[in-house]
Amino acid sequence: MSSNELGINIKSTYKFILSELKPKSKIITHFNVIAFIIIAIGAVLIVLRFVKGLGAVTNLSQEYPWGIWIGFDVITGVAFAGGAYSLCFIVYILGDKKYKPIIRVTVLNGFLAYVFYAGALLLDLGKPWNVINPIIGNSFGVSSVMFLVAWHFMLYMLTELVEISPAFAEWLGWRKVRKYLHGLTLGAVILGITLSTLHQSGLGALFLMAKNKIHPLWYSEFIPILFFVSSIFAGLSMVIVEGSISHKVFKNRMSDEVSKSHNSILFGLAKICAVVLYVYLFLKLLLFIHGEHWVHLNSQMGVLWLVEMIGFVALPCVIFTQAFRYRNELWVKIGGIITMLGIILNRLNVSVIAFKWYAADRYFPSWMEIEITLAIIFLEILVLRWIIHRMPILSDSPVWVKNEKH
Amino acid sequence: MESNYFYDLFSTKGIEYVLVIMFLISFVMFFRYLEKPARLTARVSIPAAIESTLINWFQILENYFYHPGHCWVKVESGNVVSIGIDDFASKLLGTPNKINLPRLGENIAQGEMGMSMEIDGKRIDLLTPVNGEVVEINQDAVDNPDLFSRRTDESDSWLFKVRVPKLKANLVNLLSGDLAKAWMEEVSHKLSRLTTGDLGFALQDGGQLKDGFSKEISPENWDELAKEFLLTK
Numbered sequence: 287m288s289s290n291e292l293g294i295n296i297k298s299t300y301k302f303i304l305s306e307l308k309p310k311s312k313i314i315t316h317f318n319v320i321a322f323i324i325i326a327i328g329a330v331l332i333v334l335r336f337v338k339g340l341g342a343v344t345n346l347s348q349e350y351p352w353g354i355w356i357g358f359d360v361i362t363g364v365a366f367a368g369g370a371y372s373l374c375f376i377v378y379i380l381g382d383k384k385y386k387p388i389i390r391v392t393v394l395n396g397f398l399a400y401v402f403y404a405g406a407l408l409l410d411l412g413k414p415w416n417v418i419n420p421i422i423g424n425s426f427g428v429s430s431v432m433f434l435v436a437w438h439f440m441l442y443m444l445t446e447l448v449e450i451s452p453a454f455a456e457w458l459g460w461r462k463v464r465k466y467l468h469g470l471t472l473g474a475v476i477l478g479i480t481l482s483t484l485h486q487s488g489l490g491a492l493f494l495m496a497k498n499k500i501h502p503l504w505y506s507e508f509i510p511i512l513f514f515v516s517s518i519f520a521g522l523s524m525v526i527v528e529g530s531i532s533h534k535v536f537k538n539r540m541s542d543e544v545s546k547s548h549n550s551i552l553f554g555l556a557k558i559c560a561v562v563l564y565v566y567l568f569l570k571l572l573l574f575i576h577g578e579h580w581v582h583l584n585s586q587m588g589v590l591w592l593v594e595m596i597g598f599v600a601l602p603c604v605i606f607t608q609a610f611r612y613r614n615e616l617w618v619k620i621g622g623i624i625t626m627l628g629i630i631l632n633r634l635n636v637s638v639i640a641f642k643w644y645a646a647d648r649y650f651p652s653w654m655e656i657e658i659t660l661a662i663i664f665l666e667i668l669v670l671r672w673i674i675h676r677m678p679i680l681s682d683s684p685v686w687v688k689n690e691k692h
Numbered sequence: 693m694e695s696n697y698f699y700d701l702f703s704t705k706g707i708e709y710v711l712v713i714m715f716l717i718s719f720v721m722f723f724r725y726l727e728k729p730a731r732l733t734a735r736v737s738i739p740a741a742i743e744s745t746l747i748n749w750f751q752i753l754e755n756y757f758y759h760p761g762h763c764w765v766k767v768e769s770g771n772v773v774s775i776g777i778d779d780f781a782s783k784l785l786g787t788p789n790k791i792n793l794p795r796l797g798e799n800i801a802q803g804e805m806g807m808s809m810e811i812d813g814k815r816i817d818l819l820t821p822v823n824g825e826v827v828e829i830n831q832d833a834v835d836n837p838d839l840f841s842r843r844t845d846e847s848d849s850w851l852f853k854v855r856v857p858k859l860k861a862n863l864v865n866l867l868s869g870d871l872a873k874a875w876m877e878e879v880s881h882k883l884s885r886l887t888t889g890d891l892g893f894a895l896q897d898g899g900q901l902k903d904g905f906s907k908e909i910s911p912e913n914w915d916e917l918a919k920e921f922l923l924t925k
Contacts, residue, residue, distance in 0.1 A: 557726060561723070561726070572712070575704050575707050575708055576708055578703070607725070607726055608730075610726060611725075611730040613730075
């Protein structure tokens with residue numbers, strides 16, 4: 287189809303995009319200054335990493351090949367992006383339209399999370415140019431869980447792009463393109479949910495072969511299931527916290543529908559998180575008993591495990607329950623923050639802290655690894671802000687979209 | 693090197709079975725606790741001088757059960773209950789042009805949109821407060837909605853009757869007594885904020901609210917305001 291048949295005027299689109307590149311608000315703000323400094327330093331360090339190798343910027347070694355770039359950026363980041371598939375399941379499959387106002391921003395967050403964290407993955411690979419191999423067939427590696435993770439990440443990014451693309455088309459004023467893309471949404475949603483169930487658990491499956499390297503309190507043949515179940519409340523907690531921040535920061539971009547439904551959505555998500563946390567707690571308890579792990583409690587790792595279970599699983603479950611019953615927004619947000627911290631702790635415990643816990647020389651990330659991680663996060667936030675300020679993500683779709691529906 | 697470790701798979705099976713059964717039982721209890729409305733002691737303390745004024749705006753009757761969607765339930769006999777709309781909803785909406793009730797024999801569900809009123813060309817849905825089968829309709833209300841809405845005695849304003857198989861479980865989700873009063877105080881407080889805007893609390897100087905007061909507060913979008921209070925938005 288030619289651009290004329292699709293109703294696209296390339297010249298005017300180009301002019302429009304150029305005009306949209308201009309800043310929509312003040313450039314010199316506290317947040318922008320801090321973000322730009324961190325990103326600038328991160329960029330220099332990334333160049334250094336590729337010129338001089340991993341050893342120049344990280345504390346990774348043969349003993350500890352995976353650090354916070356995998357443990358935090360990829361594994362934790364992908365768990366937090368689980369809000370997209372969870373919410374899509376609730377809205378499109380279970381039919382609960384209450385959450386529809388925030389679907390776009392959640393899917394956009396998920397899309398950017400996968401793009402940036404898959405990008406972060408490239409930093410950690412010794413030979414990043416080989417990342418294309420599982421896709422193009424130059425050594426698929428089908429016996430490795432990595433094959434599944436690679437294909438799923440790629441396919442999931444594409445499906446989320448298809449899901450969010452109607453918003454891009456609305457921004458550009460491409461009416462026919464928007465119509466076609468909208469028709470693909472449901473298929474993309476179904477594919478996205480299906481893919482997510484497997485790669486969320488697949489990230490846990492990556493650790494199955496490290497049986498004697500991960501502390502028994504965290505290792506289990508059911509790690510994939512635990513990762514999948516925890517990705518539900520991880521993602522929804524992220525939606526709660528991110529939604530609360532957006533409600534304040536993007537208030538002037540928010541449509542009435544999104545703004546008015548904020549509290550109702552918050553309490554609904556709190557209820558779901560409370561239930562899933564309750565189930566997850568019992569799953570962990572069952573595995574604890576099954577493996578007779580009480581022998582490990584009287585140790586540093588045992589204390590860490592109890593802190594994780596009591597402080598970051600049981601406690602947020604109670605907080606969410608009471609916050610929902612008393613309709614207390616503040617407590618919902620507190621529960622969300624504690625849950626997110628709990629997920630960070632859990633994923634880092636599995637991948638870094640409880641990994642080779644017996645070794646004399648333990649891994650600790652260098653300041654450069656932490657700096658690059660922060661740079662990626664800030665860059666993602668800036669991109670998210672750029673998109674929300676211009677495209678109908680939190681704001682209403684253009685009038686012509688509603689007219690088309692009628 | 694991986695060491696061989698043989699452990700008895702069945703040594704903890706008994707405890708695991710007990711744990712799973714405990715989980716199934718406790719999950720039901722947990723979910724019921726989660727769904728049960730909490731005691732509404734208002735987070736914002738309402739000055740005592742205003743309390744009685746606010747609560748006097750709207751009638752809350754003893755031995756009546758109230759749904760947060762502003763319908764009341766009165767237990768008649770056995771497991772048959774009568775249902776009406778409460779004083780707040782009646783004053784909020786004013787005189788309807790038409791009342792649409794569920795059909796005789798129809799099954800209704802608690803918290804679902806099961807009835808509606810038509811006022812000035814707009815349709816306002818209301819949530820049904822119980823699960824059950826409709827066994828009687830107040831035809832007088834359907835035929836003469838304008839006369840019906842002028843009745844001063846709320847207890848005489850039933851709309852339809854329902855046979856509720858699990859009456860106790862349904863009533864657990866409704867508000868009565870002190871809980872209902874606290875809830876109505878909070879609703880009145882929310883209403884008071886709309887009428888006084890950013891002034892915060894202002895003592896009302898007496899008098900009654902006009903029927904159909906939602907139109908006084910928001911002439912253009914009174915239906916949206918009504919839906920917000922009736923939880924049907």
